[in-house]
Amino acid sequence: MNRNEFLLQIGTGAAALLVPACLSTLSGCSDSGSVPAAPTNVDFTIDISSGALSSNGGFLVKDRIIVARTTSGGFLAVSAACTHQGTTIQYIGSSNSFLCPNHGATYNAAGQVTSGPAPRSLTQYNTALTGTLLRVFS
Numbered sequence: 126m127n128r129n130e131f132l133l134q135i136g137t138g139a140a141a142l143l144v145p146a147c148l149s150t151l152s153g154c155s156d157s158g159s160v161p162a163a164p165t166n167v168d169f170t171i172d173i174s175s176g177a178l179s180s181n182g183g184f185l186v187k188d189r190i191i192v193a194r195t196t197s198g199g200f201l202a203v204s205a206a207c208t209h210q211g212t213t214i215q216y217i218g219s220s221n222s223f224l225c226p227n228h229g230a231t232y233n234a235a236g237q238v239t240s241g242p243a244p245r246s247l248t249q250y251n252t253a254l255t256g257t258l259l260r261v262f263s
């Protein structure tokens with residue numbers, strides 16, 4: 126067996142191992158099974174007097190929830206894991222929406238999918254501001 130024959134056999138063997146893994150998911154080679162479940166029984170507070178939430182358009186991730194301050198000063202809270210493959214999403218203040226930097230899925234302010242490949246909406250949480258304490262809860 127020469128070098129080319131050897132490499133051809135190795136490549137064919139590797140492809141034979143990989144193809145069934147891709148075919149076992151109807152969505153190609155996506156890894157949607159690894160998306161963490163949205164947090165439940167949520168109830169925490171954040172002091173917004175300093176840090177990312179002290180100014181309009183800022184956001185942070187706490188306990189797997191992304192909390193954002195809109196450009197008009199309101200607050201949003203949704204599950205932070207993209208429903209496609211679990212990448213942590215980002216808040217885009219200029220469009221008041223969320224973006225997954227991995228494959229480009231977008232969600233509106235309520236966490237509903239506006240552009241794929243994300244298959245499901247994010248989970249939305251309640252927010253309530255008392256002074257400088259922002260409560261995020263289920």
Ligand code: FES
Binds near residue numbers: 207226241
């Ligand atoms: S992980 Fe693929 S779009 Fe978010």
